[in-house]
Amino acid sequence: MEPALSYAAYAAAIWLFLIGLYGVVKSRHLVNLCLSLTVVQSSTYVLLTIIGYRPGLPAPIFTDGLKPGSAAVDPIVQALMLTDVVVEATVVALLLAITIKVHRDAGTADPDKVDMMRG
Amino acid sequence: MRRSWRMLLFFAGAAGIVCLFTLAAEPISQPRDVRNRYATAIISETFSQRNITDAVSAVNFDFRGFDTVGEEFILFVSVLGSLVLLRMVEDRKGKVLRDALEPWRDVGPSDAIRLWILAMIAPKVTFGIYIVTHGQLTPGGGFQGGVILATAALILYLGEGFTVFRDVISHPATEIVEGAGALGFVVIGMLAWVWGQPFLTNVLPLGKAHELTSGGTMALISISTGLEVAAGFILLLYAFLQENLSPVEET
Numbered sequence: 001m002e003p004a005l006s007y008a009a010y011a012a013a014i015w016l017f018l019i020g021l022y023g024v025v026k027s028r029h030l031v032n033l034c035l036s037l038t039v040v041q042s043s044t045y046v047l048l049t050i051i052g053y054r055p056g057l058p059a060p061i062f063t064d065g066l067k068p069g070s071a072a073v074d075p076i077v078q079a080l081m082l083t084d085v086v087v088e089a090t091v092v093a094l095l096l097a098i099t100i101k102v103h104r105d106a107g108t109a110d111p112d113k114v115d116m117m118r119g
Numbered sequence: 120m121r122r123s124w125r126m127l128l129f130f131a132g133a134a135g136i137v138c139l140f141t142l143a144a145e146p147i148s149q150p151r152d153v154r155n156r157y158a159t160a161i162i163s164e165t166f167s168q169r170n171i172t173d174a175v176s177a178v179n180f181d182f183r184g185f186d187t188v189g190e191e192f193i194l195f196v197s198v199l200g201s202l203v204l205l206r207m208v209e210d211r212k213g214k215v216l217r218d219a220l221e222p223w224r225d226v227g228p229s230d231a232i233r234l235w236i237l238a239m240i241a242p243k244v245t246f247g248i249y250i251v252t253h254g255q256l257t258p259g260g261g262f263q264g265g266v267i268l269a270t271a272a273l274i275l276y277l278g279e280g281f282t283v284f285r286d287v288i289s290h291p292a293t294e295i296v297e298g299a300g301a302l303g304f305v306v307i308g309m310l311a312w313v314w315g316q317p318f319l320t321n322v323l324p325l326g327k328a329h330e331l332t333s334g335g336t337m338a339l340i341s342i343s344t345g346l347e348v349a350a351g352f353i354l355l356l357y358a359f360l361q362e363n364l365s366p367v368e369e370t
Contacts, residue, residue, distance in 0.1 A: 010144040018133050025129045052158070060162055060174035061258060063329070068166030074158035075165075075174035079183060082175065083190045086262040086348055090197035093355045097201040100362060112122075 009050040016043035030099040030109045034092055041088050045081050052077035170325040171255040171334040179260060180337040180344075184319040188304055191344060195301045198351040205358040216364040228278055236278030243271040251345035255334035261341040265348025272353045281360055288357055293350050300347025307339050 016039055023036030052074030060072035103109045161182060165174040169181060179187050228236070247268035254260025276284040311320035323335035332338065 007144060010140070014137060014140050018136070021133070022129065025125055054155075059258070060165075062166055062172040062174070063257060068172065068328075069163045071159075072162050072174070074155060075161055075178050076158050076183070078175045079178035082260075083179060083187060083262055086266060087190050087194045087197070089266075090194045090201070090351060090355065093359070094197040094200045094204075097204040097358070101204045 009046060009053075013043045013047040013050065016040070016046060028110050028112070030102060030111055030114075031096065033111060034095045034099060037095070038088070038092055041084075045085070048077040048081045166328065169321065169334060169337070170328040171337065172329065173255055173257060173259075175258065176254040176260045176334075176337060176341065179262075180254070180340045181319075181321050181334075184308065184340065187340075187344075188308065188319070191301060191304055191347060194351055195297070195347065198297065198354055201355055202358050205362060233278045236274050239274060240271050243274065244268060247271065247345075247349070251342055252331060252338065254341040255337050256329065256331070261344025261346075262348055264341075265345040266352060268345065268349035269352030269356065273356055276356070276360060281364070284360065285357070288353055290357065293353050293357075296346050297350035297354060300343045300345070300350060303343030303346070304340055307336050307343065310336065 020036050020039030020041075020043065023039060024033055027033040027036055054071070054073050057071050057073050058066055060075040060078070062068040062070075062072075066072070099109060102114055106114045108114060161174055161178060165171060165177045169177055171177055247264050247270075249264070250259040250267055251261055251264030254264070272284065272288055275287060308319040311318060311322045314320070314322045316322055319336075321335040321337065323339075325335045326333040
């Protein structure tokens with residue numbers, strides 16, 4: 001693979017991470033903040049995929065003629081990723097539930113205006 | 120903190136991350152045998168030690184099973200937290216509630232669409248069960264299959280609206296299934312103690328490779344994970360769709 005292209009995936013991961021973080025910092029609405037956080041999260045998927053990638057090798061599924069034990073891409077990072085995709089969805093649901101609660105109690109969903117610590 | 124200061128802090132941090140990341144990244148075409156020793160071991164031992172063909176499921180439900188218990192409980196606690204936060208608030212109790220989308224529904228899905236959606240539910244459930252139970256053979260397993268099973272409930276809502284959805288998704292039963300799924304993983308793990316083995320050791324017969332019964336405890340763990348994920352997502356759907364309800368004036 002071209003050297004430039006092999007760096008592209010890393011660039012994509014860091015770009016997703018930073019643009020998501022930028023969204024979190026700039027956010028003026030809690031729903032926007034939660035979704036920005038999922039963008040940050042998705043950068044880890046790209047990073048894990050690219051770390052486990054080995055040029056030209058197949059997926060670690062030993063059916064359809066792939067000899068068991070023959071070389072394949074890294075199954076560990078894939079396992080980390082697939083559990084995380086599902087778990088992350090529920091964590092985002094929890095964050096959105098908190099958002100609803102905050103909006104109901106504080107009357108606003110702007111993170112700068114929410115002042116929950118008033119005595 | 121003022122917003123301008125916050126942005127300054129962000130850009131300083133971002134520049135630092137980019138610098139360190141650039142130093143750390145290396146082309147993926149480089150051989151990385153040393154760092155991939157663990158992966159190489161998993162790939163060579165999955166079939167010979169566990170009689171299964173999907174190395175990813177082997178990592179999830181056996182070799183790294185203890186971590187997956189932790190992940191599953193993150194899921195469990197997130198669902199629980201969402202449900203607690205979205206409990207029906209006091210001022211809405213005892214009032215007639217109506218789906219906020221209901222007026223739209225009056226001109227909503229045609230009979231053809233509703234029939235098609237109902238016809239899709241059985242194939243969806245079948246496909247979900249297939250993915251859950253074949254995790255040790257082909258890509259799949261409890262996490263993916265569970266989500267597919269939950270979408271069967273979601274399309275029921277799309278076709279028939281909240282009332283039918285709520286009637287079908289019997290709330291206590293779904294909660295019990297969710298808890299049983301989470302508990303099942305731990306109980307299967309503790310099964311190893313009967314044989315005097317450490318937690319989550321694969322003690323059941325490994326079966327014949329390329330068959331549904333291969334993989335010992337892995338198949339059971341996959342099923343219990345699938346139950347928990349499916350029920351958890353259905354509970355989340357229920358809780359959030361319930362938020363859509365608004366009290367209506369009695370007429």
